[in-house]
Amino acid sequence: MSYDEALAARVRRLLEGAPQTVTERKMFGGICFLVGGAMCCGVLGSDLIVRVGAERHAAALGSPHARPFDFTGRPSTGMVYVAPAGVRTVAQLRRWLERSEALSGSTRS
Numbered sequence: 001m002s003y004d005e006a007l008a009a010r011v012r013r014l015l016e017g018a019p020q021t022v023t024e025r026k027m028f029g030g031i032c033f034l035v036g037g038a039m040c041c042g043v044l045g046s047d048l049i050v051r052v053g054a055e056r057h058a059a060a061l062g063s064p065h066a067r068p069f070d071f072t073g074r075p076s077t078g079m080v081y082v083a084p085a086g087v088r089t090v091a092q093l094r095r096w097l098e099r100s101e102a103l104s105g106s107t108r109s
Contacts, residue, residue: 003030003043007087011041011048014090014097028071040102044071048082048093053101060099 008031015022020036030044042049049069052060054077060066065086069079078101087093097103 002045004046004084007046007048007084008043010087010090010093011043011097014094015040018103035100035102038102040100041097044081046084048087048096049079050082050096050099051079051101052099054078056099056101 032042
């Protein structure tokens with residue numbers, strides 16, 4: 001499966017100011033971004049994948065355009081897909097990245 005290169009580039013730009021090292025890895029047939037060695041988010045097809053953590057999983061699913069990450073057919077607690085409509089603007093994408101378990105509490109401009 002391929003991934004939306006434009007969305008991946010937008011994610012890269014926002015992660016440039018992360019307080020820890022950001023690396024990329026091909027996973028799930030898409031691309032994942034790791035911050036300080038922990039998965040933060042990724043892009044699979046046209047969807048953003050965000051690792052929100054188990055404690056914030058239900059709240060994230062209550063957000064518009066979010067749905068369970070069920071790549072293997074079984075939902076993965078702590079991870080969600082966000083449809084393209086949920087990350088159209090920089091502000092929307094930034095909010096999702098800030099919800100990431102790997103970045104929570106960090107400040108980016």
